[in-house]
Amino acid sequence: GVSMSTNRDSHGSSSHVAEPFFRSVLGQMETVYLNRNPTPRSVLDLVRSVDDEQLCYDHLAFRTFGIGGYGIDSLASFFLDYGYTQMDELRFPAKKLRALWFAPPHASAxxxxxxxxxxxxxxxxxxxxxxxxxxxTQDVIRKYTETSPNGKKYAALSSALGSLPWEKPQSSEFEQLARESEYAAWTLANGYALNHVTISVHRLKSHLNKIKKLNQFLEEKGFKLNSEGGVLKVSPDGGLLQSSTVADSISFKFSDGVTKPIPCSYIEFAERLVLPQFQNVPESEIKESHRRDGFEVGNADKIFESTNQEQLSRRRTG
Ligand code: OOG
Ligand code: NI
Known part of the structure; x- marks a missing residue:
């Protein structure tokens, strides 16, 4: 039969983690992402060519439409079922977005x-x-979500297959959304596809385990990093450092027959520093739990713009 392991989450409740199945779904989401986005693929290959020990992902990120059951919960249920725990909410009033992050179960790697x-x-x-x-904009979003009422039940499946849960939009509808919210247009055309994976920088073993070094290395190799608010995003407490590439473009065939490039996905980098209360822990004993956890609204606000036209069309700067 299927091997199951019992896992205890941070609230002490017990949940079963079907590790191999869960990981293979994540693997399919990643395959869709790597096949569509040459930049994340080359960045991962390049980092592995320097640092061949273990490359860990800090987080995976997804976007949704908060309407009619298509919002965060539609995809979160998959992760909650496999032992994840809901953590903090982040709000972005200017972008008309909210987000939740989920902590992984203490499952063995x-x-x-x-x-x-x-x-x-x-x-x-x-x-x-x-x-x-x-x-x-609401009319366009409702048109696609309401005519596909089943899609929201299969968010993880849609992501793993790389298939939109609704019909392909018309190019004019994409443009209408993009004028008001590039996030909305992205989500209409990309659906539940993985928006980015994030390399855990501090868990690398080479000199690339410092985000400034990694950014410099990637820029020297010709990769364009999101410069919104500066390439390096630092949380006010100084403990969470993030950067990202600019999204790749993918040729998209709209339902009206128009084919044009649209923003797809990007790759992110995160360095989490050891918390002040663990400064005395010897380096060899430092665990992920000794480091700055969670996300930061100020950093995230800028990282969202990795798929924006302004960043995509920018000329690379050093
Ligand atoms: C998410 C942007 C925020 C982070 O790590 O704070 C983010 C997105 O672009 O959908 O990834
Ligand atoms: Ni991220």
């Missing part, structure tokens, strides 16, 4: 496994506050 076979990543899921959009 495949010994020395990398990526989706390594320590399970955190999960960051955001949603567009659809009722705050203009009526034209």
């Amino acid at each position: 495949v010994l020395g496994g990398s990526g989706v076979n390594g320590p399970l990543p955190r999960v960051f899921i955001s949603e567009l506050l659809v009722e705050q959009m203009s009526s034209q």
Whole structure:
């Protein structure tokens, strides 16, 4: 039969983790992402060529429409069923977004496994506050979500297959959304596809385990990093450092026959520093739990723009 392991989450309740199945779903989501996005693939290959020990993912991120059951919960249920715990909410009033992040169960990693076979990543899921959009934008979003009422039940499946849970939009509808919210347009065309994976920088073994070094290395190799508010995003407490590439573009065939490039996914980098109360713990004994956890609204607000036209069309700067 299927091997199951019992896992105790932070609330002390017991949940069963079907590890191999869960990991293979994450693996399919990752495959869709790597096949569509050449930049994340080359960045991962390049980092592995320097640092061949273990590459861990800090988190996976997804976007949703907060309407009619298509929001955060539609995808979160999959992670909750496999032992994840809901953590903090983050609000982005100017972007009309909210997000929740989910902590992984204390499931055992495949010994020395990398990526989706390594320590399970955190999960960051955001949603567009659809009722705050203009009526034209709401009409477009409702048109696609309401005519596909079953899609929301199969969010994880949609992500793993790389298939939209609703019909393909018309190019004019995509444009209408993009004028008001690039996040909305992205979600209409990309659905539940993995928005990014994030490399856990501090868990690398080479000199690339400092985010400034990694950013410099990637820029020297010709990768364009999201420069919104500066390439390096630092939380006010100084403990969470993040950067990201600019999203790749993918050729998208709209339902009206128009084919054009649209923003797809990007890759992110996160370095979590040891918390002040654990400064005395010897380096060899430092665990992930000794480090700055969670996310930061100020950092995230800028990282969202990795899929924006302004960042995509920017010329690379040093
Ligand atoms: C998510 C942006 C925020 C983070 O780690 O704070 C984020 C997105 O672009 O959907 O990834
Ligand atoms: Ni992220």
